[in-house]
Amino acid sequence: MENSILIYNTLSRKKEEFVPYNPPFVGLYVCGPTVYGDAHLGHARAAISFDLVFRYLTAVGYKVRYVRNITDVGHLENDADEGEDKIAKKARLEQLEPMEVVQYYTDRYHSNMDQLNVRKPSIEPRASGHIIEQIELVKKILAEGFAYESNGSIYFDVAKYNESHHYGELSGRVLEDMLSNTRALDGQDEKKNSFDFALWKQAQPEHIMRWPSPWGDGFPGWHMECSAMSCKYLGEQFDIHGGGMDLMFPHHEAEIAQSVVANGRQPVHYWMHNNMITIGGQKMGKSLGNFITLDEFFSGNHDRLERAYSPMTIRFFILQAHYRSTLDFSNEALQAAEKGFHRLLAANETLKKLKPSDVSSVDIAAITKGCYDAMNDDFNSPQVIATLFEGVRVINQIHDGKETISAADLVLLNETFNIFVVDVLGLLDEVTAGGQDSKVNGLMELILQIRQNARTTKDWGTSDLIRDELKSLSIQVKDTKEGPVWSVED
Numbered sequence: 247m248e249n250s251i252l253i254y255n256t257l258s259r260k261k262e263e264f265v266p267y268n269p270p271f272v273g274l275y276v277c278g279p280t281v282y283g284d285a286h287l288g289h290a291r292a293a294i295s296f297d298l299v300f301r302y303l304t305a306v307g308y309k310v311r312y313v314r315n316i317t318d319v320g321h322l323e324n325d326a327d328e329g330e331d332k333i334a335k336k337a338r339l340e341q342l343e344p345m346e347v348v349q350y351y352t353d354r355y356h357s358n359m360d361q362l363n364v365r366k367p368s369i370e371p372r373a374s375g376h377i378i379e380q381i382e383l384v385k386k387i388l389a390e391g392f393a394y395e396s397n398g399s400i401y402f403d404v405a406k407y408n409e410s411h412h413y414g415e416l417s418g419r420v421l422e423d424m425l426s427n428t429r430a431l432d433g434q435d436e437k438k439n440s441f442d443f444a445l446w447k448q449a450q451p452e453h454i455m456r457w458p459s460p461w462g463d464g465f466p467g468w469h470m471e472c473s474a475m476s477c478k479y480l481g482e483q484f485d486i487h488g489g490g491m492d493l494m495f496p497h498h499e500a501e502i503a504q505s506v507v508a509n510g511r512q513p514v515h516y517w518m519h520n521n522m523i524t525i526g527g528q529k530m531g532k533s534l535g536n537f538i539t540l541d542e543f544f545s546g547n548h549d550r551l552e553r554a555y556s557p558m559t560i561r562f563f564i565l566q567a568h569y570r571s572t573l574d575f576s577n578e579a580l581q582a583a584e585k586g587f588h589r590l591l592a593a594n595e596t597l598k599k600l601k602p603s604d605v606s607s608v609d610i611a612a613i614t615k616g617c618y619d620a621m622n623d624d625f626n627s628p629q630v631i632a633t634l635f636e637g638v639r640v641i642n643q644i645h646d647g648k649e650t651i652s653a654a655d656l657v658l659l660n661e662t663f664n665i666f667v668v669d670v671l672g673l674l675d676e677v678t679a680g681g682q683d684s685k686v687n688g689l690m691e692l693i694l695q696i697r698q699n700a701r702t703t704k705d706w707g708t709s710d711l712i713r714d715e716l717k718s719l720s721i722q723v724k725d726t727k728e729g730p731v732w733s734v735e736d
C-alpha cells in the first residue's frame with residue numbers, strides 16, 4: 247500500500263503507523279449490539295465509525311475480513327455480573343422465547359444499518375452459536391490457573407493475573423485503585439474479589455438460556471464471546487479491534503486478560519474506540535429520558551425532535567465529528583448537517599455537468615491529496631468533509647465561469663468525489679438512490695410517454711384509457727407547452 251495510515255491506538259495511547267500482520271489482509275473485529283431493544287444514535291455512531299474504517303481500508307486496496315458480532319446471550323444488566331440476562335428479561339416481560347427477541351431486534355438492527363448505508367460485515371457471528379468455543383476457552387484459562395470455580399460458576403482471578411500482567415493496561419486503570427474504590431464484599435458473594443469477572447455462570451432453575459458444561463448447566467460470561475469468536479475467525483493475533491469507549495472497561499480489558507492467558511500473547515495490535523454521543527451535554531440513557539431511537543429520528547416521532555431527520559442526515563452528522571471526539575445532539579446541529587449534506591450533493595450533481603477547458607485555473611490535485619491526507623491521519627472524516635467543501639467551492643466557481651478546469655483535472659475531480667463521497671463516507675443521494683419518489687417519477691414519465699405516443703398515432707382508445715385510469719387513482723394530467731405534467735389531487 248502506498249498510503250501510510252496513522253491509527254490512534256488506545257493501548258499505546260498514541261498514533262501509530264498501520265502495518266497489518268499479513269498484508270494485504272486485515273483482520274477487523276468490532277463489538278456489535280446486544281439485541282434486546284431498538285438501536286439508537288450510539289449504535290449508529292459505533293457502526294458508522296467502523297464502517298468508515300472498513301470502507302477506507304478497502305478503498306486503498308486492503309482485503310478486510312470484518313467481523314462484527316451479535317450478543318444474544320450472557321450480557322447481564324450489571325457490569326459486576328449481576329442482575330438478569332438482558333435478553334432473558336425482555337423475553338420474560340414480553341412473554342416471548344428469548345430467540346424470538348433476538349431475531350426481532352437483530353432484524354430491526356439490520357434494517358437500521360441498511361438505511362444508514364452501513365456495509366454488512368464479512369462475518370456476523372452470534373454468541374449463542376459459539377458456546378462450544380467459549381467452553382473450550384474457559385477450560386484453557388482454568389488449566390493455566392487464572393480462574394476458579396465457585397458454586398458451578400467460573401471466575402477470572404484478576405488479582406492473580408495482575409501479579410504477572412497489568413490488568414487495566416487498556417483503560418489506564420490501576421488495580422490497587424480499583425480495590426479501594428469497590429465496595430466491600432458481604433461474604434455472600436461467590437467471587438474472591440468484586441472485580442473478578444464471570445467466564446461461565448451457573449444457570450438458576452428459572453434461567454431459560456442455558457447450556458450443559460463440565461461445570462453444570464449455565465451460560466457464558468459476556469466478555470467470553472468476543473475473545474472466542476475473534477480468535478476463531480481472525481486468529482490469536484489480529485490487526486484491529488474496535489468498539490465504543492464505554493466498552494473499554496471492563497469488556498475489552500477482560501477480553502485482553504482472557505486471550506493473554508489462553509494464547510500467551512496480546513490478541514490485538516490496534517485498539518480503536520469511538521467516543522459517545524451526548525444530548526445537551528448529558529449522556530444518553532433510557533433512565534435519563536433523553537433516549538432517542540433511530541426509528542424515532544427517521545419518523546420525527548419523539549418529544550425532543552422538532553421534525554424527522556433522514557438516515558443520510560444522521561450519517562453526515564456523525565461523520566462531521568472525528569470518531570474520537572464527543573458529539574452533542576441538538577435539532578440545530580442536525581438541521582445544519584442536513585443543509586451541508588444537501589450542498590455537497592448538489593455540487594456533486596453540478597460536477598457531472600461541468601465542461602472542460604484547455605487549461606485548469608484550479609488545483610484539483612491538492613483537493614485529492616487533502617482527502618487522502620485527512621483519512622490517513624486516523625480517519626479524520628471532518629477534515630475530509632472540509633476538503634470536499636473546498637471542492638464544492640471550486641465546482642460552483644467553474645460552473646459560474648469564474649474558473650476553468652482541464653479534461654484530465656475534471657476526471658480527477660469526478661474520481662475524487664466518487665471515492666470520498668460515495669465509497670469512503672458512504673453518502674448517498676436518498677432520492678436518486680432508489681427512494682420511492684424517484685421510482686414513481688420514473689414510472690409516471692413512462693406512462694406519459696406511452697400516452698403521448700398514442701396521441702401522435704391518433705390511438706384515442708389508449709390515450710383515454712390512461713387518462714381515465716390515472717384519474718381513478720386521483721392523478722391529474724395537464725398538457726402544457728413543455729409537455730404533460732402530472733399531480734396528485736388531494
Ligand code: ZN
Pocket residue numbers: 276277278472497
Ligand atoms: Zn465485545
